[in-house]
Amino acid sequence: MDLSKHISSAHKTFSVWKKLPFRERQKFLLKLAEVLEKNKGRYAATITSEMHKPITQSIAEIEKSAGMIKFYATAENVLKPEKIKTEFTVSEVHYDAMGIILGVMPWNFPFWQVLRFAIPAILAGNVVLLKHASICFGSGDEIENAFAEAGFPESVFQNLRIGHDEIREILENPLVRGVSLTGSEKAGGTVAALAGKNIKKSVLELGGSDAFIILEDSAFEKAAKEGPWAKLQNTGQICNAAKRFIVHEKVEKDFVPKFIEEYTSYQPADPMKKDTKLSKMARPDLADDLEKQYKKALKNGAEIILPLERISENEFRPGIILVKEGNPVLQEELFGPLAILMVGKDDEDILKLANDIPFGLGNSVWTRDKKRAQYFIENLESGTVSINKATSSDTRLPFGGAKSSGYGVELSLHALKEFTQIKTVVGNI
Ligand SMILES: O=CCCCC(=O)O
Numbered sequence: 348m349d350l351s352k353h354i355s356s357a358h359k360t361f362s363v364w365k366k367l368p369f370r371e372r373q374k375f376l377l378k379l380a381e382v383l384e385k386n387k388g389r390y391a392a393t394i395t396s397e398m399h400k401p402i403t404q405s406i407a408e409i410e411k412s413a414g415m416i417k418f419y420a421t422a423e424n425v426l427k428p429e430k431i432k433t434e435f436t437v438s439e440v441h442y443d444a445m446g447i448i449l450g451v452m453p454w455n456f457p458f459w460q461v462l463r464f465a466i467p468a469i470l471a472g473n474v475v476l477l478k479h480a481s482i483c484f485g486s487g488d489e490i491e492n493a494f495a496e497a498g499f500p501e502s503v504f505q506n507l508r509i510g511h512d513e514i515r516e517i518l519e520n521p522l523v524r525g526v527s528l529t530g531s532e533k534a535g536g537t538v539a540a541l542a543g544k545n546i547k548k549s550v551l552e553l554g555g556s557d558a559f560i561i562l563e564d565s566a567f568e569k570a571a572k573e574g575p576w577a578k579l580q581n582t583g584q585i586c587n588a589a590k591r592f593i594v595h596e597k598v599e600k601d602f603v604p605k606f607i608e609e610y611t612s613y614q615p616a617d618p619m620k621k622d623t624k625l626s627k628m629a630r631p632d633l634a635d636d637l638e639k640q641y642k643k644a645l646k647n648g649a650e651i652i653l654p655l656e657r658i659s660e661n662e663f664r665p666g667i668i669l670v671k672e673g674n675p676v677l678q679e680e681l682f683g684p685l686a687i688l689m690v691g692k693d694d695e696d697i698l699k700l701a702n703d704i705p706f707g708l709g710n711s712v713w714t715r716d717k718k719r720a721q722y723f724i725e726n727l728e729s730g731t732v733s734i735n736k737a738t739s740s741d742t743r744l745p746f747g748g749a750k751s752s753g754y755g756v757e758l759s760l761h762a763l764k765e766f767t768q769i770k771t772v773v774g775n776i
Pocket residue numbers: 455456584585586587739740
């Protein structure tokens with residue numbers, strides 16, 4: 348592929364797009380949201396055929412994406428110049444568009460992840476190149492076509508059917524000013540190093556192993572109902588899924604049977620059927636990795652609560668293991684239908700278990716006691732803390748990670764500033 352052709356076309360468009368007023372750019376977004384709503388059945392079928400997500404979850408992904416686009420289409424312009432009081436007649440902060448931004452995006456939410464990065468970047472006046480996961484090139488094409496159908500100028504958004512090797516060439520091009528990556532820690536480190544070498548801004552949204560903490564004073568029946576969904580939607584392949592269920596020892600006996608009952612209602616089935624809640628994993632090699640982690644956990648003392656049963660090359664009956672501190676599997680992300688259960692003796696112990704991992708995306712705490720909730724809010728090391736609800740992203744609120752889960756912010760009005768150049772204007776005129 349002639350990358351320079353795509354980059355120069357993007358650059359040409361950038362010089363016009365960045366000059367359009369914020370409100371004019373927003374009008375294109377409203378049309379894009381309409382296109383998504385109109386074509387949602389087709390887009391959802393593409394997602395499911397490419398990465399096997401149950402069809403109702405693919406539809407929900409398109410609906411959530413359309414809602415997010417509408418949020419930005421009607422958002423306050425937080426990028427207008429800010430006046431600062433000084434002794435000068437003019438002192439202002441401007442937020443200038445940066446240029447071409449590359450998105451390196453994963454297969455687990457083939458529309459949502461791409462759009463939640465691209466929309467605020469584009470609304471801020473940038474243009475976008477996409478390197479999608481190779482199993483989701485069809486979704487990438489659909490997104491590019493959706494921009495065209497909504498009437499965006501050509502090359503505001505381009506899907507490049509390229510491999511990892513071309514990322515270097517793109518980031519070395521001086522017209523490309525930044526990169527946003529959602530994916531593994533390994534991919535994030537590699538791409539961020541390339542960006543750093545070329546002095547380009549990067550935003551990283553990486554893995555997680557979030558805790559779902561159930562204290563003895565909580566509405567634990569509700570937690571037992573929501574917990575399995577928090578773990579198993581998208582067949583457990585979500586960065587901010589609840590991956591470790593840390594239960595207070597005083598409620599273990601009440602919580603665990605209810606949790607297992609709900610958990611076993613998730614069994615793999617045809618992803619195209621409307622009542623399917625769990626499906627195949629995206630690729631057989633990912634199922635191999637999960638099975639290896641399962642075996643490693645057991646070898647290091649984990650106990651089986653529910654066995655992880657492989658029933659085809661990329662399909663499992665979901666499993667649960669009871670894991671104790673020190674098991675090396677706790678330092679890894681389990682990206683699939685295998686949950687970890689841990690038991691803590693008091694709040695301090697539970698907090699220690701929750702934080703003792705390399706990641707920090709979105710922990711969830713269940714308690715009726717405001718003081719105890721406050722203790723966890725202040726001390727959990729993660730980008731999000733959810734109280735008495737499962738963690739999930741919300742367009743209106745910032746989304747990002749702590750520690751090895753990444754850096755930078757997506758969603759909310761904060762994301763609008765991620766790919767802007769702050770320009771200080773000061774003096775007398
Ligand atoms: O893998 C990360 C997916 C994020 C899903 C969400 O936005 O809730």
